Amino acid sequence: MSGMPLLDAADKAAGRAKYLTDFHLPGMCHGVLVRSPHAHALLEGLDPALALAMPGVLAVLGPDDCPPHDLPGEAFYGRNLMTRPLLWREPAWLGCPVAVVLAETADQARAAVAKVQVRYQVLPHVLDLEDALAKGAVAAHLGRSNLALPFGAITYESGDLKGVFSSAPHTIETTYHTSTVQAAAMEPYACLVEPGADGGLIVHKGTPAPYELRHQMAHWLGLRPEQVRVVVPAQIGGGFGSRMDDLEYVAALACRKLQRPVRLELERSEGLVAGRVRHGARIRVRSAMDDDGNLLAREIEADYNAGAHLDLGPYVVLRALRPLALYRCQAVRFSGRLVTTNAPVASATRGFGNPQATFAVESHNDELCRRFGLDPIEWRRRHLLRSGDKNLSVGVVDTQTGQFVAKGATISSCALDRCLDVVQGALSEPVGAPLEGWIRGKGMAVAMHTTGKGRNEISNAKVVLRADGGVEVHSGAPDQGGTGVATSLAMIAGEVLGLPPQQIRVVLADTAAELADSGAHASGRTYIAGETVRQAAEKAKQLRADGAPLPIDAHVAWSPQTNAPPFAACAAVVDVDPQTGQSRVVRLLQAIDIGRVLNPLMAKGQIQGAAAQGLGFALMERLDFTAHGKLLTRGLLDYGVPRTLDLPDLEVVFCGEPEPSVPLGVKGAGEIGLMAVAPAIANAIADATGARVRRLPMDGETVWRALNS
């Protein structure tokens, strides 16, 4: 294993590295949100008088002070579905913010929150996706359908689906459920907004998309984009997509009112319901097969629990297409719906809609292989995509009809065959004996993800050769908390310029630099920002070779042409205690195709970290509510994040060849390690016990019930 640790790793281990929650500015005051104790209610009155009389309290802002967030985004059916209030008159989930108290200290603000007199008219609520879809269901928002997309579903169909299904000798249909889970990044959710030059603002926030945030914030406040400066802290205590939580808008409003720096920092119990969560889902998979077990046609109906508003939901549910696209057959159909409920708001979370659907499809594949007595690895070899095949999961949705239009993208590289060899080898090794009374099983699954969003991607980079001999890399891309963007960019520039990465100064994600970047989404930054930096370094090197005087300032803007999917195959060996239903993963190996592996040490860490989140998703994690809508999992004590003893050593084997669509040769590493873990574990549990668990998390009770039903 070669590669290098993150450039800032020693500072982090020493406690010298400064995170947003370590920032203090002169004159800084603090905001704490007043949150609805009800899952659904109407505000009848909000009296801040008692709170305003508390020591240190500066102001209380409520819905009347706060315009909704009508971001200039994509309009669906002529309406921007992502528009939402920031302080809600009709709070639609437990913990929904209705007001903010501002005070000199966070303790004073927190004490005063209890004194804000809010009168609620409590409304009926609905948390569960299937309850929300039932006839006569409670409306999650007054006067609105729970089916949130005006066209009902995002759909895609190709081939003669009806014809193939009606003539096929075998049809298999199964339905799977996954739970709402939280990324639960270690650093509390926070932001800091200070007054800036020219009547503007400086926003410090661990956002994955600083330029998009600047654009939206300026639009919302009626400012020019240059008046809003977004600075992403160099260190963020984990992101996983979940930091797009609207906190900065409330802080900006407060900063504008008080003309002082304002910090909002959530406690963990708030963060579990206020940070964005992964959609719970119900996914039906139906396959048409011939007598030899060949897949002829397949359809997927995915219903995702959006929570209290859509946020990025329309894009998330679309990613349920990926496991459908992964297998070759004559005809496919996809239907994806978003269901509004009074659960916490679901949005981007590592994997972006793919882990739910991959769990469903890869479990289903195992079920049909068992039905036909086929080897699950050989069956997959027959049907999996190869290099040069079309990837139907890349495309756009017609926002009038909901019809998905595939762009005809081609798979540029795919090493799944070699990944399957590695998994086959691992599963053929002797596994030893389980503890007395436990039973042991083996399972596998595969997955495809993406490198970047597949459209509207851009990155800008500058490589500066200074007069004093120093070298700087400037990029608009942010690091999302230890994903290693800064280190990767230093390695890439260093490779071109013949310098050790440690000698290169990397400056990221400050919109004052005017280096637009579409953001750290979809495992895309090493490929997109990395390739941009590579080109800028080549340009600087060429200018130098041509005799240009120092300083040299080489600027490049670049957009990718494809989404270069990474692939994974996962092997799991799992022990089950039939008395309790408890499972233990004793071996977890992933064979990964991320193209060329730029930094093996940290790429392995990305796969292992994703695998741990995949294991949590599979066996432990669930945001749990009482029937009254109260949160049961109120902190990390109750919410099951995997610990050292819950995980085996996580094995990673890299199998890819350099990706041909960029000279850099890399593909996205950040998410692919999560996808195949849950279905591989489910398939191993089925192998051990003969019982199929179609619901996540597969905790002791769930497995016990499956064994005893």
Next chain:
Amino acid sequence: MRWSAEVDGRLVECDVPGNASLAEALRGGAENTAVKVACGEGICGACSCLVAGERVHGCIYPAFRAYGQVIQTAASFADGPVARALVEAGGVQCGFCTPGMVVAVHSLSTDVPATEAGIRHALAGNLCRCTGYAGLVAGAVAGLQRLRAGEP
């Protein structure tokens, strides 16, 4: 209340609320960034520090009980053998749990074996959401071995 202690070899004096936790006193009063608060309920280990050599969770340990004591945070062990081993093994990603991990390894008594199984049991109280613990456990095993071998 007026609070003082010896923190990472330095005498610290500051004013803290009477009900302040040790983490609040260290982070707020002593401006120590090596103590992180992630859960606030003593369950994740990010705020681990040593009070008179004993490991405590700073987020739920009352500041007044540490009054006048010798306190060590990860800053006391900066760039030492444990921290270096965690870095080299790729055990540091976002880094928010890392200082607590460093303190936890330094707090281990001699009966904890410097093996994968020993470390997995010993660090079960320290949460990490980034690494899947593989790099952390490998780094902690190597670091503990180096610490016991007397490496500076």
